[in-house]
Every structure is written in structure tokens, then in C-alpha cells.
Amino acid sequence: MSDDGLTPNMEMYLKVILEISNGGSEPRVKMIAERLGVTMPSVSGALAQLRGKGLVGHNPYGKVNLTEEGRDLAIQVKDRNDLLFRFLSEVLGVAEETAKEDACALEHVVSRKTFNRLQLFLEFLHVCPLGPGDMIGQFISWARETDGKRAELAERSNEGQVNAN
């Protein structure tokens, strides 16, 4: 577990607030609500909690901003997201949309230790001493072939199998 003592939901709020301000906008309750797909009352409640933990500054009807501590946590969440996304899409070759969704769920659950190892692993793959840098490409094309063959086999062995997707 990622343990910063926050629930996945609270991490999401922090991350979104960070993203909004990184995007150059003033984070507003409404905007946060839209991005998270929740209603404004939910955001109000969440902000109250986060304010209570000293992670955001926010007085009623006022501006929302991350405290230093809140910003640090938000950055950590975002870093986990970025790393996971890169791993899923670049290494595993998962479709962008899926990679985004999965990263967003995984980011709250990956421990520090695993994060570190995964980071190292990505570096390694790029620096990889085997083959000229491109072990990822090798995997991707091997995977394509393999997938293809298996699809054929499945086809050939007939039957109305369950959707394998």
C-alpha cells in the first residue's frame, strides 16, 4: 500500500487539484467535481477533510490551493500514475485508454518499494544491455505474433467460446 494515510479518494482529490493548477487554472469546486465525476457537495466535503489534515487551504466560497504538504503528496500520486502509465502503455503495450484507467486505479495501491523497483525496471529496459536498446519492441512484436497464432488456434478449435477480450 502506498501509505500516506490517505484513502484512494482523497488522493484523487489532491491529484486533480494539482493537475488543474498545473494546467494554469484556479482550481474551483465545480471544476474538481467535473473532473472526478462527482457532485459539488462531495467536493465540499472532501475539501473540508483535506483542510482538516492541512493538505489544502480553502475557506468557504474561497479559493482552493494545496499546502506544501498537500502538494508533495499530490506529486507523489502523480508520479506513481505517470510511472504506471508508462509501464502499461510503453512496455506492456496496453491501449492508451485502458492504460490511463488502470494507472489511475493502481496509483493508489502500489507500495513505495514496488514503485522504486518498477522505476528501476523501466530505466533498465531503456538502457538494456541486451539487444540494441529495444527489448520492448521485441516484446511488442513477439506479442503480436503470439496473439495472432492463438487467435487462429482458438478459431480453428471452433466453439462459441466466451469473449476472450
Add this chain to the structure above:
Amino acid sequence: MSDDGLTPNMEMYLKVILEISNGGSEPRVKMIAERLGVTMPSVSGALAQLRGKGLVGHNPYGKVNLTEEGRDLAIQVKDRNDLLFRFLSEVLGVAEETAKEDACALEHVVSRKTFNRLQLFLEFLHVCPLGPGDMIGQFISWARETDGKRAELAERSNEGQVNAN
């Protein structure tokens, strides 16, 4: 998301019931409670829900058993867990304990598509055309070195840094 329409918690209940029966015991409320670290009333409640969804058979004071559908789902969860655990421990070289914990959280959150790609990826690493089979070993030792070097650097550049764990 893994979407079987179950919450992570419900998936855990199914998984644990499966593990208990695979271990050759009759799953009992008490045993499930112990394995999950919850109280018996929580288990009772969960079983009621699962029974409602037709995933377990269980009448009051009676035996607990998975229906066919429940068993299928439980197996899927377990498969996800196994794959993740292998990836974390064998490939990334994460410590066993951590790998177990992380796999247990990740298993509820990995989409089918990502699961499939990860599975393929593990196969590939074992079959890997680059270097004779052992790209994992290469990573592990490269990681050890790199970690070492960085520890030194951190050491040398002094300062009471935050625990980098």
C-alpha cells in the same frame, strides 16, 4: 478495472473461501473471518450479499460453499493475484512480503486487458530471444549495482535525507 461487478472486498471473500477449500478444509465463518482479519458478523453480512448474488451457497448455521459462478470468479481473482505476485517478485525482485501485499491490493484493480498483456509479457521474458533466457537475472543484478551506486552517491552528498526506503 477488473469488472466482475464486485467490490474489492467481495472479491476477497470469494478468494479466501476458495483458498480454504483448496486447502482441504470446510470453509467456516470463523476461519474466513480470521483470514481476512475481520469479525464474524462482517463475514455473515458479506455471505448474505454473496448468497444474494448467487455466488455462494450458505444457509444459516450451515456450510459455506462456492457456486459454480462464484468459483469461477474466485479463480479469476486468484489468477490475477498469482500473476501479479510472480511479476512483482520474480521480475521486479520485490521482497516476498511486499509482493504478497501489493499483489493482494492490485488484484482487484487490474483490467482484463492489462492482465492479458502482463501474462504475455511474463511468457516473453522466459522465452526471451535476447540473451539466453535470462533477461530477468540481468535486470536484477543491474538493479543491485545501480541501487548500490545511488546509495553511495546519496551517502557522499551527505545530509540527513528522508528515509528513502
Add this chain to the structure above:
DNA sequence: CGCAAAAGTTAGGCTGGCCGAAGATTTCGC
């Protein structure tokens, strides 16, 4: 058998999150 211990359930209460409805505040256009 008969009754205590173990196992299980029901009841009530808590927290985290979410919602809609309704009321408060701020902003903006005229």
C-alpha cells in the same frame, strides 16, 4: 442425555463516500 463452550446471527452504531434538495454567497450583465 444435558449443559457449557464454540460458532453463528441479528441489532445497532460508526465512518467514508456519494447523492439531491434547498439555502447562502459571489459574480456578472445591464
Add this chain to the structure above:
DNA sequence: GCGAAATCTTCGGCCAGCCTAACTTTTGCG
């Protein structure tokens, strides 16, 4: 500068999960 629209908060209510306390059923031992 005032009123309507937009934004935000407060208030109840809901569901998932968990707990403790108290009650019921089953088990098993003397």
C-alpha cells in the same frame, strides 16, 4: 448597483463495510 445566474455549502439520506453487544444454534464432553 441590483437582480439573475453561477457557484458553493449545508442538510438529510443512502450504501458499503466494519465493529461490539447480545442472542441463537450447534457441538461435544462428562
